[in-house]
Amino acid sequence: MLTCEILSIGDELLIGQVVNTNASYISEKLNSIGIDVTRVTTVGDDATVITKAIKRAWKEQNIVIATGGLGPTHDDISKNIVAKFFGKKLILHKQTLARVKARFASFGYKKMPEANIGQAMIPQGFTVLPNDRGTAPGLLYHFNRKTFIILPGVPHEMKFLMENSVIKLLRKIHKKKLGDVIAHRTLLTTGIGESMLAEKVGDVNNFLVGGATLAYLPKTSGVRMRISVRAKSEQIAKNIIEKIERHIRSRIGAHIYGMNDETLEGAVVALLRKRKERIAAAESCTGGMLSMRITNVPGASEIFPGGVVSYSNDIKMQELGVSEATLHTYGAVSEECAIAMAESALKKFGTTYAIAITGIAGPDGGTSERPVGTVWIALADSYGTTTKLFHFGGERAIIRERSSDAALDMLRKKLI
C-alpha cells in the first residue's frame, strides 16, 4: 500500500492565523484514488526545520506532497531548500518564464517584476506542473520509486494543480501499486450522546463486515458516525457500507437526519417541500437563528413565509399575543409562553406548522429554578401543540445552536 505525507509550510499556519484547509483537501483527493495519508506535518518558514521534515518524510513515505513557500518574495524559501536537499541545480525553465510574463501582460502590466524571474528557476530533473491560476508552478520529482511534489500554498492554485496534474500523474506513475478504493459514508445524528448511541448500536464486532471501521465524531450539533472501508472496487465498498448502514439504521434510524455533507435544516426543508407543507418561526433566545438556518437552504421560500423575533416581553405581547398574565404568572421562559408564541405564529403566518423557542441563553438571566440553558420549545399545528423542555450545557452560542438544532429535530421527527 502506498503511504503519503503532507508537508504544510508557512509561519501563518503556526501562529494560529490561518487554518490548514489545504491538508484536508489534499487528503480527500488522495483517498479517492486509494492513497493513504499517514501523517500531516506543519512547519514554519525555517530552513533547518523544513529540511529536517523533508528528510524524514522522504525516508519514511512513498509519496510526499509539500505546499507553500513558492512565492516571489524574500520569505519564500521552499524551492531552494528542495533543490539543495535533492542535490539539484536550479536552471531557467523557458516555458515557465514565458507563462509568468504572459500572466503579467494579461493583467495589463507592461513589465514583469524582477522578483518573478526566480519563479521560472526549476531544480534540474524536476517535472514542471503548469499553474494556470498563479505564477508559481508545481514541481514533481520521481526517483527510486518515490515521488516528491511541491505546490503553491494559495488554496485555489493548489486545488487547480491537484485536479489538473497531481492526481493524474500519481495515478499514472503508481498505477500498479495503487491500493484498494477507500470509501467513507457518514451518518449524521442529533439529540443523542455518543455513549448512548454506541450502546444502542451494540458491539461493533457483530456488524462490522468486510474489514470496515466505524468512528464516532461528536460535534456541537450531534454525533456523526463514519463508516470506512477498503475494497477492490467502488461497488464492493458500497455494498459493504450499505449492509452496515442497514444494521445501524435498524437500531437508531430515527436519530439519523442525513448523510455526509447534508444538514439538519436541509433535511427539514426537503421533507416539507415533499409534503407541500409550510413552517413559521417565533423566536426568543435564538433571536432569528432558526429562521436563518431554514432560509440557508436554497428553495426555502416554498416552505417558509417568515417569522417573528420577539426578543422582549413587549414584543411577545404585541406581535404574538402572549398575555400579560402568562408572562406575569409563568414568565417568558415557560411552557405556557412557548405554546402561546407557537399558536399565535401558526395563525399569523397561516402555515401548517409553527415552532416557538424561548429560553435563557446566558451568560446572565439564569436563576436557581431556571438556570442558563433552560429552553422551552413548542411545535404547533392544527391538531394541537406539543412542547419539550431542554437543559442545554455550554456557552451562549452553543445553547442557541443546540436550541435551534432541537427545534429542527422536533419538526423532523414530526414529519417522518
Added chain:
Amino acid sequence: MLTCEILSIGDELLIGQVVNTNASYISEKLNSIGIDVTRVTTVGDDATVITKAIKRAWKEQNIVIATGGLGPTHDDISKNIVAKFFGKKLILHKQTLARVKARFASFGYKKMPEANIGQAMIPQGFTVLPNDRGTAPGLLYHFNRKTFIILPGVPHEMKFLMENSVIKLLRKIHKKKLGDVIAHRTLLTTGIGESMLAEKVGDVNNFLVGGATLAYLPKTSGVRMRISVRAKSEQIAKNIIEKIERHIRSRIGAHIYGMNDETLEGAVVALLRKRKERIAAAESCTGGMLSMRITNVPGASEIFPGGVVSYSNDIKMQELGVSEATLHTYGAVSEECAIAMAESALKKFGTTYAIAITGIAGPDGGTSERPVGTVWIALADSYGTTTKLFHFGGERAIIRERSSDAALDMLRKKLI
C-alpha cells in the same frame, strides 16, 4: 526559548472530513505567552503511528500538546497509548467519575453508560484538568523539565481546557524559561478592499517601528490587518503596536470596527448601549441572520426588542405594510420596498432605528436587470431613511453574510 509540538490525533483529520482548527487555536494561545509552536503533526487513530509521533515529539520538544481520542467509544485509543508510552498504570480517579456521573444526571439520565467509566481512568502521576464542557478530562504530565498534555478533540471542550487550565499551568511550570513576548494585534476592517487599504495606509517602511510586521489577511467579511512584534516585555510590545496602530488609524480609522476577536455586531451593540438607543430588523433575503447576529451579543436585549423575517411577499404586505402597488411596480428587491419595510419596522417596534434588507441571495431568482447578489438596504430613524444598493459576488451563504455585514456597517457608521 521553549519549543512546543502540537499532535493532532484522529482519522477524520487525515481523510479530509474535518479541518484542523484546534491546532490554530492552540498555536495562537501559546504564542500569546511566548511559546513557539515549531511543528504540528497530524496522525490517524493508529496505535503504532501515534506512539511513534509521541516518542519523537517528546524527544525533540519541551512541551507536547496532543488532542483527540479521549472519548468513550472503541475508536478512542489515545489515553491507553499515552499511559503505555510513559509506563504508567491507569487508575480510577474518583473525582472524575463523580463529575462524569453528575454530568449525566444533570442531563436527566438516571444511569451513566458503562463506557463512560473508562473516562475516569487516569494514568498514575498525571494531573487531571477538569472539563466542565464534557466527560473527558484533560491530562498533564511533567517530567524532566518537559510537559506532556492531552486534551479532548471536541473544539469547545479543548478551548475550555486551554483557557481554564493549560495556559495557567504552563505559565506557572515554565515561568523562568518563557521567551520574549510575541504580541499580535489585529485591526478589523470591513467594506474596503485589500489593495485600497494598503494604498491608503502607505509604505510600511515609513511606520513599522521596532521590528514589527504588518500582514493583510482578507476574509469574506473584510480585511484584517495584523501587527506582530517580539519584545522583552508586554509593555514594550504594547507601546510599539500602539504607535503603529495610531498611524494606521490616522489613515483609515473609519473603516476599522474593532480589534482581535471583536465582531461587527459586538461593536454595534456596544455603540447602541452607550447611546441608550434601540434597533429593530426587517429581513427578507438574510432570513433572520441580522437579528441572529445582533442577539449573539450578550446584553443585546437592552437594544433589540425584535424583528420580522418577511420572506414571502404576502408577509411583507401583512406584517410590514408594504403595498401591493410597490411590490407590483418595483418588485420586492427595490429601494421602495426596502424603505417601506424599514419605516414600518420602526413604527411597529418603536425603536430609534430600523434596518431592512431585501435582495437576491441565489442560486435562483436572478434576472439580467437584477442579478443574484443585488441587495437593497434601508436604515430608518425619526429623521428619515437612507438607502444603499449593493452588488455582492459569491454564493448564497456569502451574499447573505455580506448583506448582514453591510447592514451592520451602515448602522455603525451612522452611530460614530
